[in-house]
Amino acid sequence: MVRTYNKKTKRGEWSKISMKTAIDKVLSKDMGYRKDASEYGVPQTTLERYVNKMKEGGEVTIGVPLGPKQPIFTTKEEDEMMAYLKHMGERLFGLTTLDLRRLAYQLAVRNSKAHNFNTDKQMAGVDWLKGFLRRHPDLSIQKPEATSAARAM
Structure with a gap:
C-alpha cells in the first residue's frame, strides 16, 4: 500500500519560509491573520496556532511532518x-x-x-x-x- 499511495489533499504543502514570513508580519502587526494567510498561502488556523505559541514564549518548530509514519534510520x-x-x-x-x-x-x-x-x-x-x-x-x-x-x- 505504501509504495503506491498518492496524496489526495493539499494539506501541509505550504513552505516553511512563507509561514515564517507570515508569522513575522502578524507579530509586527503589519497584517492581520486572514490577509496574511491568503497572501502567503498558509492556513489561517495554523498561522494562529504558531503565533500564539510564539507569544507564549515557547519554542516553535515549523513544518512538523504529517501522519504517524516516521523514518526508522537517520x-x-x-x-x-x-x-x-x-x-x-x-x-x-x-x-x-x-x-x-x-x-x-x-x-x-x-x-x-x-x-x-x-x-x-x-x-x-x-x-x-x-x-x-x-x-x-x-x-x-x-x-x-x-x-x-x-x-x-
Whole structure:
C-alpha cells in the first residue's frame, strides 16, 4: 500500500519560509491573520496556532511532518548502510534483497530503534526496501553471481 499511495489533499504543502514570513508580519502587526494567510498561502488556523505559541514564549518548530509514519534510520545511518553495501559489492560479496532486509532489522534492534519490522521473520518489509532503494538511486541490488578465486585475485 505504501509504495503506491498518492496524496489526495493539499494539506501541509505550504513552505516553511512563507509561514515564517507570515508569522513575522502578524507579530509586527503589519497584517492581520486572514490577509496574511491568503497572501502567503498558509492556513489561517495554523498561522494562529504558531503565533500564539510564539507569544507564549515557547519554542516553535515549523513544518512538523504529517501522519504517524516516521523514518526508522537517520540519513547518516542510511548513508553508512549504503556505503557498506557498496563496499561488499567491491569485495565481490554482493548482498541480495533478503540480506539487506535482514541487515536493516539487525541494525534497528542493535541500535534500539523503534521499528515496525517483522519480528517473526526478523527482517524489514518490502515497503522499507522499496523506499530505501528509491532514496538511494545509485544502488543497484542484483542477484550476486559466483566468482572464482582466480578472478577475485
